[in-house]
Amino acid sequence: MFSLFTPLDKHLDNGFGAVADSFREAADILRTAEGGISPFHGHLPISYLYRHAIELYLKASIIIFHRHLRVPYGKNPYHGEPYVLVEGLWKPMYNEHRISPLYNYLKFLLSDNQEYLAENTRTDWSFPEGFDSLIENVHEIDSSSTYFRYPVTKAGDRDKEKSSAKQTTMEEVIAHAGLKKKPLKTMVVVSALDEVQRVFVHDNESSIELVSRLHEVAETLHGCHTALIGELVGFAF
Numbered sequence: 001m002f003s004l005f006t007p008l009d010k011h012l013d014n015g016f017g018a019v020a021d022s023f024r025e026a027a028d029i030l031r032t033a034e035g036g037i038s039p040f041h042g043h044l045p046i047s048y049l050y051r052h053a054i055e056l057y058l059k060a061s062i063i064i065f066h067r068h069l070r071v072p073y074g075k076n077p078y079h080g081e082p083y084v085l086v087e088g089l090w091k092p093m094y095n096e097h098r099i100s101p102l103y104n105y106l107k108f109l110l111s112d113n114q115e116y117l118a119e120n121t122r123t124d125w126s127f128p129e130g131f132d133s134l135i136e137n138v139h140e141i142d143s144s145s146t147y148f149r150y151p152v153t154k155a156g157d158r159d160k161e162k163s164s165a166k167q168t169t170m171e172e173v174i175a176h177a178g179l180k181k182k183p184l185k186t187m188v189v190v191s192a193l194d195e196v197q198r199v200f201v202h203d204n205e206s207s208i209e210l211v212s213r214l215h216e217v218a219e220t221l222h223g224c225h226t227a228l229i230g231e232l233v234g235f236a237f
Contacts, residue, residue, distance in 0.1 A: 012067055012233060013060040014082070017225050020056035023049045024218045031211060041164055043207035048148035050214035051099075054138060055145065057221035058102035059093055061228055065109045068232045069116070100139040106224075121231040127220065134217050141210070164204040170196055 008015025027049035030037075037043055059082070065071060066078045073083035074090040082093040085108070086101045096102060110117070110125050117125055146153045153159055160166075176184050185202035 013063040013225075016056045016060035016063060017229070020053045020060060020218075020225070021222070023053040023056065024222060027053065027215070027218070031215065037204070037208060037211065039164060039202065039204050041162075043164070043204065043211050044148050044162065046211050047142075047207075047214055050211070050218045051138065051142050051145065051148060053218045054099060054214070054221055055097060055102065057218070057225050058099070058106055061106050061221070061225050062093070062102070062109065064225075064228045064232060065106075065113065069113060071109075097145045098139060098143050099135060100143075103135045103139075117231075121227075123227045123231050125224075125227075127224075131217075131220060134213055137213065138217055161206070164207055165200050165202055168199050168201050170199055173199060173201065 008018060011018060027046050030042075030046045030049070037046065062084065063082050066073060066082065070078045072078050073080070074085070076083055076090070083090040084093050084096045084102060084105050085091075086096065086105070091101075107127075114125070117123070141147055141158075144154070147155055147159075147162065151159065151162075170188070173184065173186055187200045188196055189198040189200075191197055
């Protein structure tokens, strides 16, 4: 592909797609490394890499639409700085990091140009069933691209969910054991009188599920971006 051997600023999509590929591929390597995801918060950097790739794929796809079809960004030229239409207002793309507004605008472009796409491409441009919900889930978890990067964010109580270690009670641990589920890693803090003060468990199942969802979204948007290049631009862009 021509773009592989040219500087990022020479790409039709300003290099957003190529950088998205690099983040997604790095996440794939970490996710599938021998030994699996590190049990102690190893999901956080992987999740961030996927989440950032998702944002970049959306931006890359939007830019390709505008530049290839020569659609202006409102009053701004199609070949100039990219913008995103958010709730009726044109917002500089470099200032918009939320997933839902970017995805909603990409869907608008797909819908608004469906006649052209039907006549000039061979691709089914609809997203998989349930994909909108996956996008909304990613947006709710990390709307500002900070959740996976810092231990404390504006998410408040939801920050506790990112940790693989969770506080619980002895009653819940015993109940878990009674259900004969897989072994649970537990730490019990006791007083000098052997009284239970705090109980913690290690549980990264939800973290692994989250990584899997982020991977699915990134893969789907990678496919969309690749299809846009192949169908609209040609792989020699």
